Every structure is written in structure tokens, then in C-alpha cells.
Amino acid sequence: NAGVMQNPRHLVRRRGQEARLRCSPMKGHSHVYWYRQLPEEGLKFMVYLQKENIIDESGMPKERFSAEFPKEGPSILRIQQVVRGDSAAYFCASSPPVRSSYNEQFFGPGTRLTVL
Amino acid sequence: AQRVTQPEKLLSVFKGAPVELKCNYSYSGSPELFWYVQYSRQRLQLLLRHISRESIKGFTADLNKGETSFHLKKPFAQEEDSAMYYCAQASGNTGKLIFGQGTTLQVKP
Numbered sequence A: 001n002a003g004v005m006q007n008p009r010h011l012v013r014r015r016g017q018e019a020r021l022r023c024s025p026m027k028g029h030s031h032v033y034w035y036r037q038l039p040e041e042g043l044k045f046m047v048y049l050q051k052e053n054i055i056d057e058s059g060m061p062k063e064r065f066s067a068e069f070p071k072e073g074p075s076i077l078r079i080q081q082v083v084r085g086d087s088a089a090y091f092c093a094s095s096p097p098v099r100s101s102y103n104e105q106f107f108g109p110g111t112r113l114t115v116l
Numbered sequence B: 001a002q003r004v005t006q007p008e009k010l011l012s013v014f015k016g017a018p019v020e021l022k023c024n025y026s027y028s029g030s031p032e033l034f035w036y037v038q039y040s041r042q043r044l045q046l047l048l049r050h051i052s053r054e055s056i057k058g059f060t061a062d063l064n065k066g067e068t069s070f071h072l073k074k075p076f077a078q079e080e081d082s083a084m085y086y087c088a089q090a091s092g093n094t095g096k097l098i099f100g101q102g103t104t105l106q107v108k109p
Helices: none
Strands: A005-007 A010-013 A019-024 A031-037 A043-050 A053-056 A065-068 A075-079 A088-095 A111-115 B003-005 B010-014 B019-021 B024-026 B032-038 B045-049 B072-074 B083-091 B096-099 B103-108
Touching: A005 A088, A010 A019, A019 A088, A019 A111, A031 A075, A031 B096, A043 A065, A043 A075, A043 B096, A075 A088, B003 B083, B003 B096, B010 B019, B019 B103
Parallel strands: A010 A111, B010 B103
Antiparallel strands: A005 A019, A019 A075, A031 A043, A031 A088, A043 A053, A065 A075, A088 A111, B003 B024, B019 B072, B032 B045, B032 B083, B083 B096, B083 B103
16 A cells, blocks of 8 residues: 555645646545645644535635545645635645544645745 | 643753653643654654553653643653654544654763
8 A cells, every 4th residue: 555645746836827736545545634734833634525415614725725525536635816815735645435523534745845 | 722731942961861842732621632753764653551550661641630741751762762652632523633843862872
């Protein structure tokens, strides 16, 4: 099992461009979480998805950010019209289908987004 | 709002010394708490969870509801323990994690 995969690992965008971050969960996992880590801060929850459903997006900025987890393929975090403040490390985590608060979340290596 | 606080950004100790990484939470009910660790150039991974009451790599953490703390302890630090440590709390019924700011543990030879 290759673990949670994220790509790209590094992404550079100019202000106003779009950023697409991909996350492939571990095999057999159907729950995906996205977290953002701003410089010098801890990880902050953004969104929780199951296949084809957004369950909790309470941590997502209201504008420019969206997430999806289609039936087939990876989960995508999309940031439109990026600004310098979006520069951060974005982590994806997956967990097994039986939801429990004690389920371990397995983290990907992260995507480091730099906005010029 | 629930909050997890790790007051120390950096903790530096010598090999063989005891280690205590502090974590405080704000939640009046029964919290679900975890310690995650990130070694250099590796991904974030679960170290231990309070419900398991286990000891991993010599680390233990006890939940103290009176002090709302979940400090991570190890009696004798090793150089390979040098890493970034995050305390986290599961929130609500979705399992999303609220993380502290993290503490860098540096174990000197």
C-alpha cells in the first residue's frame, strides 16, 4: 500500500491563477480530510469529504476555494484566483470507511503552494 | 470554539534527559486526543491516542481532565526522537482534527 499520495509536491502560481491540488487516499479508504498549514502555524482543518459528498466544509474560506471527491479518481482541492496569502502547505489525510473519531488519519506528504 | 495549545515552540534537551511536551485543550466533555509526530523529511504520523493508553517508542501521555492537559512524556530522550510533535483533538462527529501549533523537540548528543 503506497499510502496517501499527493501531487504535485510543489506548486508555484502567480497571483490570479488557479491551483489544483490532488489527493489519492490509501487503498480502501473512502474518507478524505484536507488541512492547511500557514507558515509558523499548526495544521488547520479545511474540509471533510466522502465519495461524491462534502460532509463538513466549515474550515473552507467562503470564496475561491472548493473541493471534490468524485466516484472515480483523486480528491481535488481547487483554489481560484490565488493570492499571496494562499501560500501554505496543504495536507490531505484519509481514513477507513467505518467512521469513528478514533480512526487513525493517514497523512500525505503535502503540497507546498507558493504564490508569486 | 475548541482549541489545542502547545505553549513551547522549541524544546531542546540532552540525550538521556526526561522530556515533557505540553498540551492543553479547551473542551468540557470527554475529549478524544492524539499526538502526531513528523520526523525530518517524513510525513505526519500518529504516535499515540489517549483512548489506547499505550506506550509507543517509550512515550506516554496521560489525560488530566482537571487540568485539561494531555502532556507527552518520555523518561530518557534519544537522538532519534528529534522531530516535530503535534497534539490534536478530534472535533464533533466527523473526526476532523484540531491541531496545536506544534513543538520541535531537539535532542542533543
